[in-house]
Amino acid sequence: MLNKSEIYVVGIGDNSAVYIDLAEVLNIPVVGLVHYNSDRVGENFLGYRINSCTKELFNDKNSLEGHNFALSMGDNSIRVELAKKIRAKGGCTPILIHPTASVSRHANIEEGVVIHANVTIQANCTVKKDSVISSGTVLIHGATIGNGCYIAANATVGADVIVEDQVFIGLGAVIVSKKVSSIARESLIGAGAIVVRSVDERSVMIGNPAKNLTK
Numbered sequence: 036m037l038n039k040s041e042i043y044v045v046g047i048g049d050n051s052a053v054y055i056d057l058a059e060v061l062n063i064p065v066v067g068l069v070h071y072n073s074d075r076v077g078e079n080f081l082g083y084r085i086n087s088c089t090k091e092l093f094n095d096k097n098s099l100e101g102h103n104f105a106l107s108m109g110d111n112s113i114r115v116e117l118a119k120k121i122r123a124k125g126g127c128t129p130i131l132i133h134p135t136a137s138v139s140r141h142a143n144i145e146e147g148v149v150i151h152a153n154v155t156i157q158a159n160c161t162v163k164k165d166s167v168i169s170s171g172t173v174l175i176h177g178a179t180i181g182n183g184c185y186i187a188a189n190a191t192v193g194a195d196v197i198v199e200d201q202v203f204i205g206l207g208a209v210i211v212s213k214k215v216s217s218i219a220r221e222s223l224i225g226a227g228a229i230v231v232r233s234v235d236e237r238s239v240m241i242g243n244p245a246k247n248l249t250k
Contacts (some may be wrong), residue, residue: 040130041066043119045089046108047080054107054150055081057131063103071108089117099126105149106165111201111221115183118147118165128165142174151188163200175212181220190224199236 044054047070058065067086070076078085091097104121106114106128118128128147132138136150141158147165150156151248154168159175162168166184177195180186184202193212202218204210205226210218214231218224222234225241234240239248 040064042103043067043069043203044083044096044107045069045104045106045121046071046113047075047085048108050109051107052106054131054149055083057133057149057151058105060134061131069104093120095122097124099124101125101127103127103129105129105131106147108119109167109185111183111185111203114167115165115201118183119127122146133170 219236
C-alpha cells in the first residue's frame, strides 16, 4: 500500500508535469525530483527542486527503504529497468490512480502501475507491473496489459486482448475486440491505428486497418 507521506518523481521531462499533477491531486507531497544525469541538479521544475540524479540514487551508500518513486519516462525499457533497481534497493513504486479514473473492483492492478485521468478499466482486466495507462484510455473487460507497457491517451484495448510486455500503443489507437487475440512483446502500435489482427513480436503497426511496417 502507498504511504502517502511523500514521493519522488524520476526522469524529468515534459511528461513529468503530468506525474507531479497526479501526485498533487492525490495529496501526496512531492519531496524531490530525480533527473537521469547531474546537468539539471539544482534547477526548479514546476516549483520543485531537481535534487538528485539516478547515478546518485543508486549509490551503494544510499538506502531507498521507505521511499516512494514515480517513474515519469515514456521509454518502456528504461522505466522497467529503473523500477527493478529501485525495488531491489528497498524503494517502493506505488500504484497511482487518478481520482477521475474508473477502475473495476474486479480488475487486477499490479505494483508500479500509473493510471491517469478519465481512464476506464473494466472487470477482469489485468494491468501488470510498471505499465502506464494514459488519460482517456479504455480497457474492455478481460483485457491484459503486460509488464512495462505504455498505453497513450484515448486508446482502446478490446475485450480479452492480451498485450504482452513492453508494448507501446499510440494516441487514439484501437485494438478491436474479437479480431485480435494478442499484441506480442515490444511492438509499437502507431497513433490512430485500427488493429484488426494479432501482432507479432517487435512489430510496428500503422494505419486503418493497421499494417506491419516490419514486413
